[in-house]
Amino acid sequence: MTTTPITAELLRGALDLERTEHGLLPHRLPARARAQCADGQLAMAEAQPSGVRLVFRTRATAVELDALRTKMAYRGAPPRPDGVYDLLVDGRLTARGSVTGGNVRTVDMSIGAAETEPGPVGTVRFSGLPDRTKDVEIWLPYNEITELVALRTDAAVEAVPDRGRRVWLHHGSSLSHGSDAESPSTTWPALAASLGGVELINLGLGGSALLDPFTARAMRDTPADLISVKIGINLVNADLMRLRAFGPAVHGFLDTLREGHPSTPLLVVSPTYCPIHEDTPGPAVPDFSRLSEGRLQFRASGDPAERAAGKLTLTVIREELARIVRQRAADDPFLHHLDGRDLYGEADFAELPLPDQLHPDAAAHRRIGERFADAAFGSGGPFGAGATPTGS
The missing domain is CATH 2.60.120.260 (Galactose-binding domain-like)
Known part of the structure; x- marks a missing residue:
């Protein structure tokens, strides 16, 4: 050898x-x-x-x-x-x-x-x-x-020569990181990249999709032809910020991306369906009652009434992200929005429930990957082969 x-x-x-x-x-x-x-x-x-x-x-x-x-x-x-x-x-x-x-x-x-x-x-x-x-x-x-x-x-x-494929740079939470996928090439971003015929750079960071400025700068400085950011669940389950801070933080993150990628197709994806946090703020806390059986589950420990004080829920975040993208898209024709429930929604939860109340299983990863590929890389999608120019 x-x-x-x-x-x-x-x-x-x-x-x-x-x-x-x-x-x-x-x-x-x-x-x-x-x-x-x-x-x-x-x-x-x-x-x-x-x-x-x-x-x-x-x-x-x-x-x-x-x-x-x-x-x-x-x-x-x-x-x-x-x-x-x-x-x-x-x-x-x-x-x-x-x-x-x-x-x-x-x-x-x-x-x-x-x-x-x-x-x-x-x-x-x-x-x-x-x-x-x-x-x-x-x-x-x-x-x-x-x-x-x-x-x-x-x-x-x-070394393999450059195959001329477009580079897709993606950032998200543990769902994008892989959570409970079957294997590394079958996480939903890896599956979507394969279906879309692109080279993946996956910045899915479990528990850490928190609109950190240093993550935005790292993405700004990374050459890419396509960019997506999946925002929401970690901000809720970490109970990290309130509505007053959320909107400006999203704007700041997107502004930083645009400094390095002014005309790159940029897709903002809102949270997939997660019942414990749809209308109940975080933080998410572990439920140890079945840990000895190897089953760690999570629950939302916030109070729905706290939304009035600006606490975030997935419903609030989806509404705010849709509003922000609509506002920015008036001056940014390469900015797009995708409702995460189109990837995994209430009906999907009924069929493929989240085993620990937060993370999808292998079958759900495959479904999400296929749906993302169809929505983003398919005909008329924001990442479609002839849809938009390359970035930087």
């Missing part, structure tokens, strides 16, 4: 790469952004490589990847499933695997504390690949921090 250095030329979907004592750690926010926020939730989310993949051309029939994972665990709950690596050959899902060992970060949600137990590097191996020149993609787990240590193959590896 031949070892090939893992370099930026072989990686897609990351905004920054950090050299560690073990190897290469992909980040989905640049160092400058990470330095501006000490929140542990954000640090974990942006270092979990949702949408990040190794891409190379080879005749190899066997591929091995050494990686050091940091896996999350919750005290009092059964172990969480291992993160999944998807291997695609010429765009088709061919195999899946996981690594063993690695670090385990255990969170005690009752007191908000966490501790990390170190572990060894593991290996995921794929064999029996077709003996011909092909493009290989290894999508990294969306739910495990992953330090890339070594790539080995039984034939030479080279």
